[in-house]
Amino acid sequence: MTVFILCFALFLVGVHGVLTRRNLIKVVISLTIMEFSIFLMLALVGYVSMGEAPVLGSDLVVPQLVVDPLPQAMVLTAIVIALATNAMLLTIAVRLYKKYGTFDIRRINELKG
Amino acid sequence: MSVIVKKIAQLMSSLIFVYGIYIITHGHLTPGGGFAGGALVAGAFILLILANGSEYVRLKRQEEGSSLIESIAVLSALVLATVGLAAGSLVFFNNWLPGGIPGQLISAGTIPLYNIFIGMEVAAALITIFLALVIYKEEISK
Amino acid sequence: MEVMLSVIIGSMIVAAIAAIHARDLLSAIIAQGFVGYGLVICFVMLRAPDLAIVQIVVETITLVIMVAVVLDSSRKELETVIDRRQVATTGMSLLFLVLLLFFFNRAIGSLARFGDHTLRMSEAYVTGAAEQTGSINLVTGVLWDFRGYDTLGEATVLFTAAIGVLTIIRLAGKK
Secondary structure (H helix, E strand, O other): OHHHHHHHHHHHHHHHHHHHOOEHHHHHHHHHHHHHHHHHHHHHHOOEOOOEOOEOOOOOOOOOOEOOHHHHHHHHHHHHHHHHHHHHHHHHHHHHHHHHOOOEHHHHHHOOO | OOHHHHHHHHHHHHHHHHHHHHHHHOOOOOOOOHHHHHHHHHHHHHHHHHHHOOOOOOHHHHHHHHHHHHHHHHHHHHHHHHHHHHOOOOOOOOOOOOOOOOOOOOOOOOHHHHHHHHHHHHHHHHHHHHHHHHHHHHHHHO | OHHHHHHHHHHHHHHHHHHHHOOEHHHHHHHHHHHHHHHHHHHHHOOOHHHHHHHHHHHHHHHHHHHHHHHHOOOEOOOOOOOHHHHHHHHHHHHHHHHHHHHHHHHHHHOOOOEEOOOOOOHHHHHHHHHHHOOOEHHHHHHHHHOHHHHHHHHHHHHHHHHHHHHHHOOOOOO
């Protein structure tokens, strides 16, 4: 049970960062940390103690205890999508820096146009 | 970068590239698959660009090529999924090729083909994003 | 096992706090890299080799892109000023944390204990997937046969993200 609570604490750190930071790069980092905690949560939920990795031998014998392959399949795609969305956020940050000369969200809000 | 870094990067990137191809093609037998292998192939190209600087490769044409490959890969995965409608029991994503013997390299029907296409897609998308950032940097420093 | 995982996740939390409060953006990015590579170790311990391979490569590429972005622009963190808006956002964040904690407290009761997961839903995936799809890596079998729609959607999102980056970052239109 401790691991679930710690994983949730990691998520809370990310939420705190997104809500309180003013720097755009810090906001992107906090979003990445939230994504990491969600991946970890799904992998933790699918774990079976003393289970084996979901890769069979060529004789197709299923071991006694196997880790759940379904959450792993979902996280596998989510990781690559997280990279793509992160890159897109970073490009938006770069363009905003080119236009306003700062990463500060409040200054960008004030400098219209 | 110095000559040593360039040479080592050239040697290493070919090894990483081959390893990525291995991960893609053995995706249905060993851990890995299209997503992991595609990211590895993209990593090989990114290493080459980082070590050799932007004058080594003609970036603009490379970017056009990589975004073309990306579109072709998505389109072929979609076509392959749609062919399942025609070649079987009217199910999208039908595994219509013969299964073969599980555990051999050529088996599992359409799954290796999907793996290859998604590997191309991931690699091309990541290279396109990186090249776009590098070209942007060149343009503003000019 | 659980103790080891707790230690690793605890150090990841410390690194995450360091990443959020660092004075220099470059050290913030490196602390975030620590969190990502810690996640790789967690995946290996949780018997998820597919995830570990993907995460270690993706984390490296993310770090490269982030360092490139930060070195191109500024790497100084803005100094924190304590004014009305800062107090308001901090209060709002605390409120949000308490709210999330409340719902987490209600939800955690219905989770099985760590390691006691019963394969209720994926029983068919584990027992029948290898014969039906012919793929002895069950994760790939689930990914491209049973849940092909999902994966196609994710590929579309990736494609859209790459097109979006190209659209946003072009300075002048194509001649």
